[in-house]
Each structure stands twice: as structure tokens, then as C-alpha cells.
Amino acid sequence: MTLEELRNHIDVLDRQLVELLSERARAAETIGHLKAATALPVYEPVREKAIYANVRAANKGPLPDIELTHIYERIIDVMRALQRNELASERNAQAVALGQGTGAQTESDAPETETKQ
Amino acid sequence: MTLEELRNHIDVLDRQLVELLSERARAAETIGHLKAATALPVYEPVREKAIYANVRAANKGPLPDIELTHIYERIIDVMRALQRNELASERNAQAVALGQGTGAQTESDAPETETKQ
Numbered sequence: 001m002t003l004e005e006l007r008n009h010i011d012v013l014d015r016q017l018v019e020l021l022s023e024r025a026r027a028a029e030t031i032g033h034l035k036a037a038t039a040l041p042v043y044e045p046v047r048e049k050a051i052y053a054n055v056r057a058a059n060k061g062p063l064p065d066i067e068l069t070h071i072y073e074r075i076i077d078v079m080r081a082l083q084r085n086e087l088a089s090e091r092n093a094q095a096v097a098l099g100q101g102t103g104a105q106t107e108s109d110a111p112e113t114e115t116k117q
Numbered sequence: 118m119t120l121e122e123l124r125n126h127i128d129v130l131d132r133q134l135v136e137l138l139s140e141r142a143r144a145a146e147t148i149g150h151l152k153a154a155t156a157l158p159v160y161e162p163v164r165e166k167a168i169y170a171n172v173r174a175a176n177k178g179p180l181p182d183i184e185l186t187h188i189y190e191r192i193i194d195v196m197r198a199l200q201r202n203e204l205a206s207e208r209n210a211q212a213v214a215l216g217q218g219t220g221a222q223t224e225s226d227a228p229e230t231e232t233k234q
Contacts, residue, residue, distance in 0.1 A: 003151050006144050007164070011171050013141045018175040020137065021188065024130045025180045027123050034120050047124070054128050058135040063142045067195045071138065074191035078184045 021075070028079040032086030042083045048076060138192070145196040149203030159200045165193060 001009070035042060055072050056065045118126070152159060172189050173182045 001147065003148060003157075006148050006151070010141055010144050010168075013137055013144070014168065014172055015175040017134065017137050017141070017192075018172055018185065020130055020134050021185065022177060022180060024127060024134070027127050027130070029179055030118065031120060031123050034123070040120075051127075051131065055131055055135055058132040060139060061142075062146055063139060063195065063199065067198065068135065068138065071188075071191050071195055074188050075134075078180065078188055081184065082180065 024075075025079060025082055028082055029086050032083035033090065035083065036087050036090035042080055042087060051076065141192075142196060142199055145199055146203050149200035150207065152200065153204050153207035159197055159204060168193065 032042070034040070052069060052072060055068060059065055059068050149159070151157070169186060169189060172185060176182055176185050
């Protein structure tokens, strides 16, 4: 394959990756809703360990496990932020329903509203 | 879907993601070989811009573009390290072929051999 062909191939793979990451994000959002309803925490170290174990078990190379883990740390970080936003919205909606306006949003200026550039 | 079912779904998606990332890494490795043969640099800002543009164009949510870009920054970082290792190996092989032993490896203690934990 030429450089051009390889790059076209990578572009196709990237679009498929975006699709999978979006589907993963939708599942994470739904889990965020469930967590809001059952008061489960966003950060669950045991589950995260299981995710890394699954990823390493599926890895047949050429990326070393450590590099794949680097990518996954970022993926999990982004998904966790998505769940936190989901939880913050749910709490806000609950507060509004209880007639407390947007109290839930302004109360937490720390982890839950963590913003990224 | 229950939490359990959603997590099983995520595990399946993660195995597919690992497969796509591995295929992308193989293509990046081949590009590394081509770059070694044609003396092209590993870091090509114009190409990287094109990758981000392709990713953002494919994004239909729910992840904001900025979060997807965060994930892609890590992916590109890892792939670039892979190409650098590929180039270092090629140069080393060339040096050995020229009877210079492992000179090429020890010569460059800067960007090309950048290691990660």
C-alpha cells in the first residue's frame, strides 16, 4: 500500500472508532442514569480494573499492553466526566421538580461540574 | 437494560475497539516503515489536523468534539511513539548492516527513543 492508501485506510478506521466510542458513551450515559437512580458512585475501582483486564486480554498487538492502557485511561476519564455531567443534570432536574430551582447545580462547584478545555 | 447487561455491552464494544486500535497501529507501523525509507518526519502537523477534522466530522455525539479530541490526542501520541520505535529499529538494522553495530540506537538519546511508563 502507498502512504496515501494507508492514510485513507486509517481515516476509515477512525470513523469506525468514533462510532464505537459514541456507542460506548451512550451506554455510559445510560449507566449514569441508573447510578443516579440507585445512588451508586461514578468512580468504581473494581469495575475499572475489570475493564482494563478485558482490554488487555483482547490485545493481540502490535500495541504493547501499556500503550493500550494509556489510551484506555483517557477513554475512561472522558466517560467518567460524561457520567458526572449526567448525574449533575439528573440532580438539577430533581431539585427543579422539588421547587429548589437550580440549587443542585450551583451547590457543587467541585468534582461533579469538572470542566475540560 | 440492567447495569449488568450494559456492562457486558461495554465489554463487547471494548474488544471491538481494541481490534480497531490494533489495526490502526499496524497501519501506523507500516507508515513508519515507509517514512524510514523516504526520510519523512514522524511528526506531520498537517496530517494530524486532517485526522482531527475527520474524527470531528464523523462525530454524531453524545461525546462533545472536545472530549473526543482528548481521546484522539492520546491515540495519536501512542501511534507516534510506535512509529518512532519503528524508525529507531530500522535505523538500527541499517547501522548493523553497515557494520556499525548498535550505534544508531545509542546515538539518539532524545525524541526518537522517548520511553513511556
